Amino acid sequence: QLRLRSVLALVTGAGSGIGRAVSVRLAREGATVAACDLDRPAACETVWLLGGQGSEEVAPGVTHAAFQADVSEAGSVRRLLEQVQACFSRPPSVVVSCAGITRDEVLLRMSEDDWDKVIAVNLKGIFLVTQAAAQALVSSGCHGSIINISSIVGKVGNMGQTNYAASKAGVIGLTQTAARELGRHGIRCNSVLPGFITTPMTQKVPQKVLDKVIGIIPMGHMGDPEDVADVVAFLASEDSGYITGASVEVTGGLFM
Ligand code: NAD
Numbered sequence: 001q002l003r004l005r006s007v008l009a010l011v012t013g014a015g016s017g018i019g020r021a022v023s024v025r026l027a028r029e030g031a032t033v034a035a036c037d038l039d040r041p042a043a044c045e046t047v048w049l050l051g052g053q054g055s056e057e058v059a060p061g062v063t064h065a066a067f068q069a070d071v072s073e074a075g076s077v078r079r080l081l082e083q084v085q086a087c088f089s090r091p092p093s094v095v096v097s098c099a100g101i102t103r104d105e106v107l108l109r110m111s112e113d114d115w116d117k118v119i120a121v122n123l124k125g126i127f128l129v130t131q132a133a134a135q136a137l138v139s140s141g142c143h144g145s146i147i148n149i150s151s152i153v154g155k156v157g158n159m160g161q162t163n164y165a166a167s168k169a170g171v172i173g174l175t176q177t178a179a180r181e182l183g184r185h186g187i188r189c190n191s192v193l194p195g196f197i198t199t200p201m202t203q204k205v206p207q208k209v210l211d212k213v214i215g216i217i218p219m220g221h222m223g224d225p226e227d228v229a230d231v232v233a234f235l236a237s238e239d240s241g242y243i244t245g246a247s248v249e250v251t252g253g254l255f256m
Contacts, residue, residue, distance in 0.1 A: 002029055002030030003029045003030065003233070003236075003237035003238070003239065004026055004029040004030045004031035004094070004233070004236060004237060005029075005030035005031075006030070007026075007030065007031040007032070007093055007094050007236070008031070008032050008034065008084075008088050008090060008091075008092045008093060008094070009023075009026045009031040009032065009033050009034065009092055009093075009094035009095070009096065009236065010034045010036060010080075010084055010092035010094070010095045010096070010129075010133065011023045011026070011033060011034070011035055011036065011096045011098060012036045012037070012069070012071050012096070012097050012098055012099040012125075012129055013036075013037060013071075013097070013098035013099030013100060013149075014033070014035035014036055014037050014042075014043055014046050014066075014098065015035070015037030015038075015039045015041075015042025015043045015045065015046055016037070016039075016042055016199065016200050017098075017197070017199030017200055017201060017225050018098050018149060018194065018197060018199060018225045018228045018229070019035075019037070019046075019096070019098030019099065020046045020049070020225065021224075021225030021226050021228065021229040022096050022098060022225075022228070022229045022232045022233075023035050023046050023049075023050060023064075024046075024049060024050065024229070025226065025229035025230065025232065025233050026094065026096075026229075026232070026233060026236060027050045027051075027063075027064060029233050029236075029237070031094065031236070032063050032064060032088065033047070033050055033063075033064045033065075034064070034065055034067055034084045034087070034088070034092060035047050035050070035064065035065070035066050035067070036066075036067040036068070036069050036071075036080055036099075037066075037068065037069075037099070038068070038069070038070050038071075038099070039068075040066065040068035043066035043067065043068060044066040046066065047064045047065060047066040050063075050064045051063075051064070065087055065088075067080055067083055067084060071097070071099045071121060071125030071126075071128060071129055072120040072121045072124055072125045072128070073128075074128055077125075077128040077129055077132050078132060080132075081132045081133065081136050085136060090140070090142070091133070091136035091137050091140055091142060091144075092133060092136075092144075093137065093142055093143065093144040093145070094144065094145050094146075094147070094236040095129065095130070095133040095144065095145075095146045095147070096147045096148075096149070096232055096236070097125070097126045097129050097130070097146075097147070097148045097149060098149045099121060099125055100121060100122045100125075100149065100167075100201070101117065101118060101121045101122065102118065102161065102164050102201060102204070103117055103118050103163060103164075104160040104161055104164070105160060106159070106160050107162045110162060110163060114163055115162075115163045117163075118163035118164055118167050119163060119166065119167050119170075121167075122164065122167035122168065122170075122171065123166075123167040123170040123171060123174070126148050126171050126174060126175075127174060130146055130148065130174065130175070130178055130189070133146060134146065134178065134182055134185075134187060137185070137187055138182075138185050138187070142186075143185075143186035143187060144186070144187045144188070145187070145188045145189075145190075145235060145236050145237075145240075146175075146178065146182075146187060146188070146189045146190075147189075147190055147191070147192060147232050147235050147236060148171050148174070148175045148189070148190075148191045148192070149171075149191070149192050149194065149228070150168045150169075150171040150172050150175070150191040150192065150193045150247065151164070151165075151168040151193055151194060152193045152194065152195045152249060152251050152254060152255055153165045153168050154167075154168025154169040154170075154171060154172055154193065155169070155172070155193065155247075155255070156255045168193075171191055172191050172193075172247050175189050175190065175191040175245070175247075176189075176191075176245045176247075179244040179245035180245065183244055188235075188240070188241075188243065188244040189244055189245065190235045190240075190243060190244060190245065190246045190247070190248065191246070191247045191248070192228060192231055192232060192235070192247075192248050192250060193247055193248065193249045193250065193251070194223065194227075194228050194250045194251065195217065195222075195223060195249070195250065195251025195252055195254040195255075196210070196213050196214075196217070196222045196223065196251075196254070197222060197223040197224065197225055197227070197228060197250075198222050198223070198224055198225070199225055202222070210222070213254070216254065217251070217252045217253060217254045218252060218253030218254070219252030219253055220252075221252065222252075223250060223251070223252055227250055228250050231248055231250050235248070
């Protein structure tokens, strides 16, 4: 059953890992996907995987399209929403913010630059995308579902990630507040908190650290990007029509 037929979905960080799996899953459920990434070729590759055009120059009748944007820059996010609306003649009603970065260092040695960069992409980026998407939906009177990818680290912390944990905790509060403000406009806002998922982001983590984490995951293994995409598809669909302000953990039971 195609739960997302006639839905236009904007996915940031769509060029890799969770964002790519989300794009594939939403398209499989019938959505038209606007795949955005800082890395243009990566976004185009995702669109190619979806069977779309792989370019911003979209021919009539084409379904999916790739867009380049830096979510940490207000002007870039504004242009992104304008381009998506110009391309598809409507605002996206499903918006999934997957763009994110890590710059790990223990608190005692963390540089101001590493702090600022992570907060700019992971927290300010989600503020900018959520705000721009909500403004477009409210001004056109459309309902929508906004899904922000946080992390279990935003709830429980993680060694070497004060910047990342703060950004992800911020995403939970931002999303809950947006849910309170936007519910009356028919816009639902939820965050998803993945645990340890096999993507290029976690490929940077030393194997002995991963082995330790796997040892305390009740399910006994790391998650796949598709495990997160399954939950995002549910939150995007009307199957979750009365769920807003939720923080859904996808962790294999890590940190109950
Ligand atoms: P990834 O590194 O595979 O993908 C992240 C994507 O975001 C990349 O394609 C990158 O180019 C893009 N990106 C980075 N900065 C950007 C910017 N300024 N503007 C636009 N795009 C930008 O990482 P992933 O593991 O797929 O992570 C996706 C999201 O899930 C992130 O928010 C991450 O924090 C979160 N998360 C991941 C895990 C995990 O275990 N992998 C766990 C919890 C949360």
